[in-house]
Amino acid sequence: MSHDAAAPLSGGALTRSRILDAAATLMTSVGLAHTTTKQIAKAAGCSEAALYKHFRSKEEIFVGVLHERVPQFSDALTELPEKAGDARGPATHLGEVALAAVRFYRRSFPIAASLFASPELLATHRRKLDELGTVGPHNASRQLAAYLEAEQGLGRISASADPHAAANLLIGACFHRAFLDLFFDGEAPAGALRPADEEEFAAETVRALLGGLMPSDTSDT
Template identity: 50%
Template sequence: MDQKPARVRIVDAAYELMLSIGLARTTTKEIAKAAGCSEAALYKYFSGKEELFVTVLAERLPRLIGLLDELTAGEGSVEGNLTDIARHAALFYEQTFPMAASLYAEPQLKRRHEQGVGGVESGPHLPIQQLDTYLRAEQGAGRVRAGVDTYAAASLLLGACAQRAFAYSTLPGGQPPPPLDDFAASLARTLLAGIS
């Protein structure tokens, strides 16, 4: 049986560890051990834990940035596109929340992370900017009302998806969130009622 390439094993191990114990408690030493390689081998592929975190976001989580890149104004319905975005964003934030929450609990770790990804085009602002770009294009096509603050609309949609992940991951008793498809459709419909 062929073993996966080292880089794939490293990213898989980082994903599993970051998901189960969080970014703060995950070390490169633990990642290398779980991947069945040396820590030196890990550093052949990645500059450190911060780069690995960004790679996990890009390669192992539901596509959000790629989906937003592919949107074209005038294609499909705005409601259908927003529903699709809400569905993917809710899944993305649901899976990233346990990983990234530790960043905000430890200011030193957050600073190290920000320095570590300084040259990498990443961050929580990117999906908002990309959705804003799409909504402005729809505004230009006449499918979003003139005068609407598209950045605020993008922030509302993605913020609601992030809040869903936060609210239901911290509820005592593990109450499940509303069904994803219902949530996404209702969110898109409600937002569209205000901007179309």
């Protein structure tokens, strides 16, 4: 999320912003499990007491980082329902979602990966999501499936298609692409990433998916 240049942050808002920036950097470089609130406060240039005025725990900071310091996938998903049936069509909307998904997973995976090295930390994070009323990662495929069901009801997606399976296929492809990007870190062997360009990847993945979703008498997606 970009900061508003026309309205510079100050006071508590500036401190909160610095905490999130510092946490995002630390969580990306050393992982969530090895990042402490003391380290975050030091990097943000504030005391731990000041940090706890804005966040109740490291897990709450982590949720804040995901919502405010990585490319927003949730925004693209939230806007989908109102786009069902419009002139731009499923190919365009799904392509935008796929691109947002790749960017989100690529940015968030290094931060979140350490959750899975600690069952206790993962359980704590799940409880924190419940406390904050934040929907978990399953929401992505659920919202995408809801959009596909809406398009299906309008006859723009085959009646025989399973929207939930299709949603899982698209989300899974985007997650895998983000993983490969991170694994190779700019040094992928020739042909390892096809297509190499992320925007082309999003478009071609959606094209392949829609090939099995379009009604049999539809030639233009």
